[in-house]
Amino acid sequence: MTRFVSEEEFDQVTKEGFWIADFLTDHCGPCKMLDLVLSEIIFDNPEINLAKCDIEKSPAYVDRFGIQGTPTLLFMMNGEIKSSITGIQPRDILTEKISEAMYD
């Protein structure tokens, strides 16, 4: 599942299963490139969920998660943050992070 998630509903949405929280803005070029890499990973692995978190529409995200730049990804299992990464990343790095967060 992929969906836009506001800060108010974040906890409820991500409390079950594996979620990638993608902190982005509308006009962030690297965010759009990263989104394409993520969309391929999610298509191939439908058990992975993606929460798209627009930090301009929900500025509270920045303080709450200490977002330093976009895109930033949080990898979460059953509501627990396992790890994070900032900046555009190649697919093999992302799948390694996802694998660790999901199963280690």
Added chain:
Amino acid sequence: MHTTFPYEGQINYPAYLDAYFAKEEAFRSLPSDAELKELARKSIVREQLVLVPLDPNEAAAAGDTAVIRTESSLPKFHKGRVTVTLGRGLYSKDLEEALIGKKAGESVRVQISGEDVFSTVLELKRRQVPEPTDDMVLALEQKDGNGHLLRTVAEYEEYIRQTKTDEVLANINYYTMEQILADYPMEHYDEEDIRILGELEAAKFTALFREQEGIDLTKEVPKSWEEDMHIHSLAEFIEKRRDWYKMKIRQCLIYLNILGLSCEGATDPLDHYEVLSELQEKMFRRIREELERRKLS
């Protein structure tokens, strides 16, 4: 512009491209039409994927989603219930391969890191992939690089083409420019050039913030500037951007040199704010031609 480039005619750009293409992870071509169409399809339908339970007599295939139980002395492989897409390798390539061909209730035993791992299939599901539609594109709420909402499959495919093409060209341009900047250092920048670039940026930002944020930068600055950067006026902001103006001058001079253009009128960064972006577009075209040429040869 008064700043001069001390290495006129010395940059051997094809040699920098050769060095880039020699890298193992280099992009060597633009994505094909078929690849772009497939990427667009995956991106559009990703929210519409439905996992349907398999008939109990049907065996798992690569790409199916399996819920399994694992038993092992390895903590990672001792879990009551794990969901895994078979054949993708996120959990364990060996275990996933072994599970392909099994039905619900069947078990496998594999060795991972010298330890036995015993696994039983609890549930199997198969992904159903619909054909992309304009309604699915609208539901994505995706905007292109100009902020326009994408409404049709055709628009989305074009957006993917542009994004992936820019990714390749930007990657090559970034690598080659990084090397060139390191090889051709510059120390002397004309103060008048820096002042004019500051004026251009001040005018640009003033118009932008008035239009988009309703803030008159000549009278006040956004709170985030004060809180995050400790900047209290537009003049202070411009002063802190001096190093960027130097970099802009240097990048423009390097691009002009590589492209064989003179710095005047439409290609003079002191003439209007967007010159660096326009020169970068020209560099992208140059790189694109080079990719075509290398593919042909």
